[in-house]
Amino acid sequence: MNNTPLTPVTVIGLGLMGRALAGAFLAAGHPTTVWNRTSSKAEQLVAAGARSAPTVGDALKAGSLTIVCLTDYQAVYELLGPDEIDLAGTTLINLSSGSSGQAREAARWAEQRGARYLDGAVMAIPSGIGTADALILHSGPQQVFEAHEPTLAALGTVTHLGADHGLASLYDVAGLTMMWSVLNAWLQGTALLGTAGVDAATYAPFARQMAVGVAAWLPGYAEQIDKGSFPAEVSALETEARTMEHLIEESEALGVNAELPRLIKAMADRAIAAGHGGEQYPVLIEEFGKPSPHTGIG
Numbered sequence: 001m002n003n004t005p006l007t008p009v010t011v012i013g014l015g016l017m018g019r020a021l022a023g024a025f026l027a028a029g030h031p032t033t034v035w036n037r038t039s040s041k042a043e044q045l046v047a048a049g050a051r052s053a054p055t056v057g058d059a060l061k062a063g064s065l066t067i068v069c070l071t072d073y074q075a076v077y078e079l080l081g082p083d084e085i086d087l088a089g090t091t092l093i094n095l096s097s098g099s100s101g102q103a104r105e106a107a108r109w110a111e112q113r114g115a116r117y118l119d120g121a122v123m124a125i126p127s128g129i130g131t132a133d134a135l136i137l138h139s140g141p142q143q144v145f146e147a148h149e150p151t152l153a154a155l156g157t158v159t160h161l162g163a164d165h166g167l168a169s170l171y172d173v174a175g176l177t178m179m180w181s182v183l184n185a186w187l188q189g190t191a192l193l194g195t196a197g198v199d200a201a202t203y204a205p206f207a208r209q210m211a212v213g214v215a216a217w218l219p220g221y222a223e224q225i226d227k228g229s230f231p232a233e234v235s236a237l238e239t240e241a242r243t244m245e246h247l248i249e250e251s252e253a254l255g256v257n258a259e260l261p262r263l264i265k266a267m268a269d270r271a272i273a274a275g276h277g278g279e280q281y282p283v284l285i286e287e288f289g290k291p292s293p294h295t296g297i298g
């Protein structure tokens with residue numbers, strides 16, 4: 001039996017997510033110190049064995065690792081920015097959501113004040129924390145991640161994406177566009193089929209099969225993007241554009257919202273106008289990779 005004491009950790013910010021994070025550390029047996037602006041949110045955790053630090057400064061000194069989980073980066077600066085807060089020698093992992101630019105700026109700020117800093121993104125809801133389904137992304141110095149990986153594993157499946165502190169936030173938003181695009185496509189189809197009396201539950205298994213089938217194309221399409229070469233091995237973009245027209249016409253004819261299909265078609269039309277009609281779908285990366293044109297859409 002291994003009696004090595006587990007690493008002491010601190011969690012600052014006990015909102016819905018912070019409480020779940022602290023609870024998972026406690027459940028895994030880590031001595032856990034907590035601090036929250038509204039101190040009553042620590043009560044349940046204290047009852048479960050956490051120590052409530054009297055000040056945020058005490059909380060920072062308590063563990064060899066401090067997880068910060070606040071509303072946003074502004075809250076992090078408001079809380080940890082004042083001169084009397086000593087960050088020197090601490091290891092901070094900031095799981096508050098924000099942009100990649102904010103993450104890089106926060107890393108500079110924390111490192112200038114003598115802290116080791118990882119930025120992170122929680123790709124899970126509070127009830128999933130502490131299970132393998134909770135994906136938690138980290139970016140920043142690899143040796144800092146490796147030093148704390150066994151402790152962080154109490155939270156879920158933890159991953160290090162690279163030294164660039166902005167990567168976790170970028171993956172976070174990339175995941176959001178995947179989530180909303182799949183959901184919106186499903187809702188569009190559900191609305192179309194609803195006009196024929198097909199209910200959402202009947203369509204859902206078919207939609208799932210389509211989504212999984214399309215997802216299987218991604219590795220091959222990614223190779224085309226990385227090579228910058230888009231031979232039409234399956235079908236040409238101009239063929240796809242004609243089916244987009246069918247989707248728009250059908251939506252309009254059935255009185256269903258056609259904004260999403262029109263946006264999809266507008267992007268394909270621009271790529272075709274730029275001479276890419278004979279190439280395969282992922283050639284659209286060129287449209288996605290530049291600023292939005294002023295089309296009146298969006």
Ligand code: NAP
Pocket residue numbers: 013014015016017018036037038041069070071072074075076078079095096097098122123124125126
């Ligand atoms: P929440 O329940 O609203 O909690 C926000 C926390 O931030 C509270 O502890 C709050 O303290 C604290 N806070 C805000 N401004 C502060 C300030 N100026 N000084 C000190 N403390 C401050 O939010 P949450 O759901 O826990 O989310 C926290 C972060 O996790 C967010 O960035 C969110 O995007 C991210 N996240 C959440 C989920 C989720 O499902 N909940 C999933 C993924 C990522 P008080 O209690 O005193 O107000």
